[in-house]
Amino acid sequence: MADFERVEPEAERVVRVGAVSLCAQAFGDRADPAILLIGGAEASMDWWEDDLCARLAAAGRYVIRYDSRDTGRSTTYPVGAPAYSMDDLLADAVGLLDALGLGPAHVVGVSMGGWLAQSLAVGHPDRLSSLTLASTSPGGPDSPDLPPMSEKLVRLFQEPQPSPDWSDRESVIAHFLAGERAFAGAIPVDERRIRRIAGRAFDRSPVPAAAANHWMIEGGESIRPRLGEIDVPTLVLHGTDDPLFPIGHAEALAREVRDAKLVPLHGMGHQMPPPEVWDTVVPAIVANTA
Template sequence: MNDERIVQVGGVDLCLQTFGDAADPALLLVAGAGSAMDWWEDAFCARLAAGRRFVVRYDFRDTGRSVSYPPGAPGYTWRDLVADAVGLLDELGVRRAHLVGVSMGGGLAQVVAVEHAERVASLTLISTSPAGPGGEGLPPVSDELAAALSRLAPPADWSDRAAVADFLVESQRALAGPASFDEPRVRALLDRVLDRTADIAASTLNHRLIDGGDPVRDRLPGITAPTLVLHGTVDPLFGYGHAEALAREIPGARLLPLPGVGHEMPPERTWDVVVPALLDHTAD
């Protein structure tokens, strides 16, 4: 693992970290909304690097040590987040990378694959969607998740670390599968996130306020990158039908279900499947 470093991309500071040898095939990991790069856990990245991959993870704008904006006033758009991903490849001197996107990161990765096909060696889409909850022909958010989120109130004081941590833990619990939530692991991970994040209110709120950009669902049949879709079978945010739609609409895409898993990637339930699948998918 190399130390975190700040680079300038598109005129803003972004924080990245790499694992493995830069001579190996590059994997760019693109996280979910409001997620610092810590959610791509150290041990997960190390396992991929041990498979001779050059693994790159980074903090989005408003997460971790990257540039921060006032809560409720993100000074960027969805298009900027897409440009950031491509700009990071430029900064690293990577001509083509294997893109691995989860949730919102999967949406960003789809746009990169559509609009910058020459930069994408392969595409892996985890717990994501071609159009978001309730898109045409797609399952809505589950009733259970909707009810859980309606009961969750953001902390009254974002400087109250314990209250913020409790709120974020309960948010993650609502997204998890019924038997896969590991609270001690999530709390330990959030402790690191809170240590590294400049403004946790901005990190939690701002990604949900940005313009989502022009939809690319009607352009998915034009994706030429080999595509792997990984998805929990009990995902309450993007029901399994979202994964089936991606696999159907992207030519040649392969769908790999994660039984009993929600909108998450718990190590003990998924890594022994996901890591070998990623290494196999990115072998060429």
């Protein structure tokens, strides 16, 4: 693989997408096939780490990450009152491709972003060249035919922790660090790494508390009955120790999306792929986007 350290990101840019502004950043050569990265709930684009994006770019891909609404430098809403739905977040992804002048793209979504990516593949098939679904599910944690979340997470949701002091950088970092530990698998949580990412996200977010709005978003119909319509190369990446969506969720995705390939990530929980699995993740994405 090429030397990813030589790939420097472009400057961040804020683009108008319909009625909102979205902050995006690209890595690599625009002439290469484009990969659009869609993050999970509460996650600014900082959680798509520089080195991961650079590795993909060094393999000959034009990699775009962006802040979804209420994260980073994108449009924010009053805390506790998000004036948008999951369908609006879906439209944002399509609109961002238009705003950047990109045609069909390879789409990679994680967790909530994985649901958006599935919906994009079903509702806008002409905009996808391939699909990669990470740490996500075809039906969610309450699907009766899929494995339930771990008892530890059930207890956590029944007794939620107090919200952080969103104005205090250290309090917000501790909030994300606690979340990473709660959803992690057997791979140890790298506290220094999570502190670096969460701190950068805090520093880039004028209203850090707005990220919690993602847990209040409504809308977004189930597209599970239509997964069989997806007709692009599909890769399913999933942690073997995911406590929210046990591996059975990934197995269901791989069955229900025609010819999908499942790549288990050993020891990973419900999280953005950590560096420990990049040697598996990067070649798998490169192959799926070939």
